[in-house]
Amino acid sequence: MNGLRGAVADYLTVRRTLGFQLAGAGLLLEQFVDFAEAAHTDAITTELAVRWATLPSGGSPSWHAQRLSVVRCFARWLQAFDPAVEVPPVDLLPAHTGRRATPYLYSDTDVTAMMAAAGRLRSPLAAGRPEDKTFIGLMFATRLRRGEAPPPCNSGPIPAPGHAARLPQGAVIMPSTPTQIPYPTNDSTASSA
Numbered sequence: 001m002n003g004l005r006g007a008v009a010d011y012l013t014v015r016r017t018l019g020f021q022l023a024g025a026g027l028l029l030e031q032f033v034d035f036a037e038a039a040h041t042d043a044i045t046t047e048l049a050v051r052w053a054t055l056p057s058g059g060s061p062s063w064h065a066q067r068l069s070v071v072r073c074f075a076r077w078l079q080a081f082d083p084a085v086e087v088p089p090v091d092l093l094p095a096h097t098g099r100r101a102t103p104y105l106y107s108d109t110d111v112t113a114m115m116a117a118a119g120r121l122r123s124p125l126a127a128g129r130p131e132d133k134t135f136i137g138l139m140f141a142t143r144l145r146r147g148e149a150p151p152p153c154n155s156g157p158i159p160a161p162g163h164a165a166r167l168p169q170g171a172v173i174m175p176s177t178p179t180q181i182p183y184p185t186n187d188s189t190a191s192s193a
Contacts, residue, residue, distance in 0.1 A: 004042050005033050011077050028070045044075050046088045053093060065095035111140045 008029045015022055035052045036042065053068035072088050079085040106114075118132035138144070 004036055004044070007078055007081075008033055008074065011074055014077075025070045025073075028067060029074055032071055032074075044071070044078065044085045046086045046092070049075065049086075049088045050092065061093065062095045065093040068093045069095075106140065111136065 012022055012026050012029070032049075032052050035055075036044075036048060039048065041048060049068060049071040053071060054064050055067075068088055072090070075085050075087045079087055115133040115136050118136055121132060
């Protein structure tokens with residue numbers, strides 16, 4: 001039964017060379033090979049893949065679908081070398097069996113109240129920083145979800161003019177004090193700030 005185990009090793013080597021980590025998938029594929037060896041087969045069939053993917057019997061449908069997906073990707077790759085390999089259909093074990101929760105949409109009043117509350121925070125780590133209010137406003141204005149927003153940047157003091165700042169990739173620069181920006185006017189007698 002070395003053929004299937006060797007094919008899994010080749011598959012993981014190729015995919016990892018392409019930049020995929022496949023840590024979890026590698027473990028699952030090793031378990032699938034153990035299951036196939038216990039069944040005394042070296043051939044990937046849809047029936048074998050489904051029997052393995054639906055273990056344990058009390059597992060969630062999304063877990064079963066994830067397990068089958070790992071075998072499906074491997075089988076699709078292996079089928080290029082062995083046309084006898086069966087690739088399980090995509091819709092065989094659907095992952096999404098329930099409805100998603102309805103998202104809560106904040107109103108302008110809700111956001112204004114959150115920004116005001118952020119200004120009153122009294123935490124030892126964040127004592128009502130202006131960045132908190134700015135961050136909430138940025139998320140609301142751009143419709144970013146909390147997980148999509150870049151992490152706040154706390155890179156220390158602002159460097160002197162002419163010196164480069166080292167910031168992490170994707171950092172958002174928010175001034176710690178309000179900045180006044182001069183507004184251009186058509187009045188030639190207006191003084192610039």
